[in-house]
Amino acid sequence: MRMVRRGLLAWVSRVGVLLVLLCCAISVLYMLACTPKGDEERLGLPRANGPTGKEGYQAVLQEWEEQHRNYIGSLKRQIAQLKEELQERSEQLRHAQYHASEAAGLGPDPGLPEKPQADLLTFLRSQVDRAEVHAGVKLATEYAAVPFDSFTLQKVYQLETGLTRHPEEKPVRKDKRDELVEAIESALETLNSPAESGPNQRLYTAADFIEGIYRTERDKGTLYELTFKGDHKHEFRRLVLFRPFGPIMKVKKEKLSMANTLINIIVPLAQRVDKFRQFMQNFREMCIQQDGRVHLTVVYFGKEEMNEVKGILENTSKAANFRNFTFIPLSGEFSRGKGLDVGARFWKGSNVLLFFCDVDIYFTSEFLNTCRLNTQPGKKVFYPVLFSQYNPSLVYGRHDAVPPLEQQLVIKKETGFWRDFGFGMTCQYRSDFINIGGFDLDIKGWGGEDVHLYRKYLHSNLVVVRTPVRGLFHLWHKKRCVDELSPEQYKMCMQSKAMNEASHGQLGMLVFRHEIEAHLRKQKQKTNSKKT
Numbered sequence: 001m002r003m004v005r006r007g008l009l010a011w012v013s014r015v016g017v018l019l020v021l022l023c024c025a026i027s028v029l030y031m032l033a034c035t036p037k038g039d040e041e042r043l044g045l046p047r048a049n050g051p052t053g054k055e056g057y058q059a060v061l062q063e064w065e066e067q068h069r070n071y072i073g074s075l076k077r078q079i080a081q082l083k084e085e086l087q088e089r090s091e092q093l094r095h096a097q098y099h100a101s102e103a104a105g106l107g108p109d110p111g112l113p114e115k116p117q118a119d120l121l122t123f124l125r126s127q128v129d130r131a132e133v134h135a136g137v138k139l140a141t142e143y144a145a146v147p148f149d150s151f152t153l154q155k156v157y158q159l160e161t162g163l164t165r166h167p168e169e170k171p172v173r174k175d176k177r178d179e180l181v182e183a184i185e186s187a188l189e190t191l192n193s194p195a196e197s198g199p200n201q202r203l204y205t206a207a208d209f210i211e212g213i214y215r216t217e218r219d220k221g222t223l224y225e226l227t228f229k230g231d232h233k234h235e236f237r238r239l240v241l242f243r244p245f246g247p248i249m250k251v252k253k254e255k256l257s258m259a260n261t262l263i264n265i266i267v268p269l270a271q272r273v274d275k276f277r278q279f280m281q282n283f284r285e286m287c288i289q290q291d292g293r294v295h296l297t298v299v300y301f302g303k304e305e306m307n308e309v310k311g312i313l314e315n316t317s318k319a320a321n322f323r324n325f326t327f328i329p330l331s332g333e334f335s336r337g338k339g340l341d342v343g344a345r346f347w348k349g350s351n352v353l354l355f356f357c358d359v360d361i362y363f364t365s366e367f368l369n370t371c372r373l374n375t376q377p378g379k380k381v382f383y384p385v386l387f388s389q390y391n392p393s394l395v396y397g398r399h400d401a402v403p404p405l406e407q408q409l410v411i412k413k414e415t416g417f418w419r420d421f422g423f424g425m426t427c428q429y430r431s432d433f434i435n436i437g438g439f440d441l442d443i444k445g446w447g448g449e450d451v452h453l454y455r456k457y458l459h460s461n462l463v464v465v466r467t468p469v470r471g472l473f474h475l476w477h478k479k480r481c482v483d484e485l486s487p488e489q490y491k492m493c494m495q496s497k498a499m500n501e502a503s504h505g506q507l508g509m510l511v512f513r514h515e516i517e518a519h520l521r522k523q524k525q526k527t528n529s530k531k532t
Contacts, residue, residue, distance in 0.1 A: 127244035131220040133251055135379075136463040142423070142455055147385070148213040148225075148467035151180055153206060157411070157468045159385060159420050167387065167418050167468065168411040183224045184209055186248050187239040191228065204228060210236070211370070213467045221245050227373060234259035236373065258372045263294050263427075264347055265355045268339025270301040273308045275359045275477070278405075280316050282362050288320045290365040296325040297346065299339035301332065336424070337439035337449030344433050351377055351431045356450075360475045361386070361425060362409065367471030371427040380463045382427040383454060386472040387411050388419040394502040394510075409473050414503055418468045421495075423454040425472060436460060448489060476500060 132146070139145055149158045156176070157168050184206060191204040212226040221244035228237040240252040265287070269276060287294040298313065300306055306329065313325060328346055330339065340356050355371055357363075367384075374382040387409075392402040395415055402408070408415070436456050443449045457464050479500060481493035501507065509516065 124244045125249075127220045128242050128249060128251060131217050131223060131242065131244075132463060133223055133240070133242060136461045138461065139458040142451065142458060145458060145464060145466055146215050146217055147420075148215040148465060150211060150213045150467045150469065152211050153184075153209055155470075156180070157470055159418055159468055167413065167416075168470070179222075180212075180214075183212070183214070183226065183241055183243075183248065186241060186250075187224075187226045187228070190239060190250055190253065191237060202231070204237075208237075213374075213465070224248075230255065230257075232257075236369075238373070256373065258369060259293075261293060261372045262352055263355050263368060263371060264297055264344075264352045264430075265294060265357050266297045266299065266340055266343035267357050267359055268299045268301070268334070268336050268343070269309065269359055270334040271305045272359055273305050273312070276309055277312055278475075279359045279361070280312055284316055284320055284322075286363060286365045286368070288316075288322050291368050294324065294368070295352070297328065297343040298325070299328045299330060299343045301330050301334040301339065303329075335441070335443070335449075337443050337453075338441050340449075341439040341441060344430055344438065347430060351429055353427060354430055354433060355425075355427050357425060358474075360477050362405070362473040362475055364471035367469055370469055370471065374465045374467075375427050375429060377429040377431050378462075380465055381429075381432055381457050383423055383457075383464055383466045384425060384427070384472055385418050385420050385466065385468040386422070386425055386474050387416050387468070387470070388422075388474040388500065389416045389476040390414075390500070390502045390506070391476050394506050405475075411470060414506070416473075417499065417503070419474055419499075420468075421499075422450070422474075424450040426450070426454075428457075432462065448492070 147159050149156060151157065155168050155170060159167075187209075188204050188206065192201075208229040210227045210229060212224060214222055214224045216222040221242055224239075224241040224243070226239045226241065228239075230236045234257060236256045236258070238252075238254045238256055239250070240254075241248045242251050243249075265283075267279070283296065287296070298309070300309055310327060313327060316322060317325065326343075326346065328342060330342065336358075344354055353372065353375055355368075370384070371382060374380065374384075389408065392408055395408075396402050436453070438453075439449045440452045443452065454464075479493070479497040481490055481497060483490075485493060502510070
């Protein structure tokens with residue numbers, strides 16, 4: 001009996017200890033549950049030091065309402081995404097059932113899409129594969145390349161100007177305006193869709209759109225490449241869209257960082273010290289002060305004025321604390337192709353982006369990013385169409401009326417033209433340049449070497465991006481076509497000289513100036529005779 005009582009007491013004591021522990025645990029949980037929440041989580045009454053009364057309750061209600069709106073917006077986006085996925089899965093299921101029944105010899109089900117509809121969808125999807133989207137297409141000549149047009153929210157920059165259109169214009173035609181707006185809106189929907197963005201992803205708007213390029217292959221469809229601002233400095237978002245004469249299809253979405261993409265600008269030169277001084281002023285502002293990710297390579301032919309050129313480089317280096325430049329002296333007569341080839345092969349670092357440039361070129365820091373965005377090693381090379389400046393003395397009437405250079409660089413029909421017959425300014429990676437075989441070094445003097453290199457890229461599987469750009473200008477200068485040029489080179493030089501002076505209207509005024517002066521004299525005589 002005593003043993004039973006002792007066991008019973010031990011059991012009761014254990015149960016008592018367990019009950020005490022349970023009570024303690026419940027107390028701790030109660031205290032945690034009743035502890036006031038932090039400022040970030042508190043959505044109850046106004047804080048003691050905050051607004052009280054009616055104002056405080058209104059603030060709390062507004063906060064709840066804002067959270068409610070955000071929650072509803074998130075649900076709507078998720079519902080839209082689920083509907084889109086459900087529609088796509090249903091379409092895939094119908095296609096699978098259709099092909100399965102057809103293979104079994106049962107014939108198409110009345111509830112399934114007809115064969116012509118299935119064939120149409122297959123055809124539209126095949127258009128993307130047939131078009132020059134993922135890889136380049138081998139072309140016979142430079143005239144077979146389909147160029148891109150570029151655009152911003154306000155302007156379109158186009159090559160095929162004719163007599164009534166302008167190199168830069170607002171898209172007046174409704175079909176063109178609606179086409180580009182639809183492409184931008186489609187890209188924004190993709191960027192802001194719940195599947196593509198995280199919970200804290202910012203909302204992309206049209207203000208984030210930087211620029212786009214597009215071109216139409218008339219038997220396939222229209223390709224769009226749209227660039228938006230990224231989340232950080234030197235980051236961008238690009239969307240590639242395709243319209244196969246029907247709905248736009250998302251082809252690719254990329255997140256690009258250009259923070260570490262160095263451009264090696266190669267300039268071949270012989271004499272022309274004044275032009276080089278002007279070039280270095282532009283280089284210092286755009287490359288050193290604004291961009292900061294550039295190396296300059298100057299390939300100089302001969303010894304005449306070489307010290308002056310080296311002095312300009314050294315002065316710029318000291319004044320701007322800039323050391324990323326290389327000076328390569330060469331003997332012999334000037335050859336643009338040889339200078340660029342030597343400069344490209346001289347580079348000993350990792351694969352670098354090359355920009356072949358001339359001393360009479362003006363470019364902006366925005367163009368440098370355009371150069372980076374439109375090149376990809378082993379896939380894409382960039383052949384921008386620059387805007388060539390007319391003779392300022394003819395554009396503005398007389399020499400003393402010519403404004404400063406920055407004010408002259410306006411893209412208008414009266415001030416210049418898209419230099420679509422020139423292929424000298426180009427951005428390409430060094431690896432692509434080496435693999436394609438570089439320049440033809442047998443070509444001497446002016447012209448020809450750039451077209452030869454351009455044709456080699458057209459004959460390859462690389463994509464050649466050809467588009468007018470708003471930040472690249474050819475500055476007017478007197479052009480002299482020397483007798484040593486071959487007949488073909490001399491013809492090209494003279495054509496370039498004629499195109500370089502003025503617009504059709506301005507040249508016409510010069511050609512017919514005697515008739516114009518005679519007309520003015522007759523009008524003056526009539527006026528004087530009426531007075532008498």
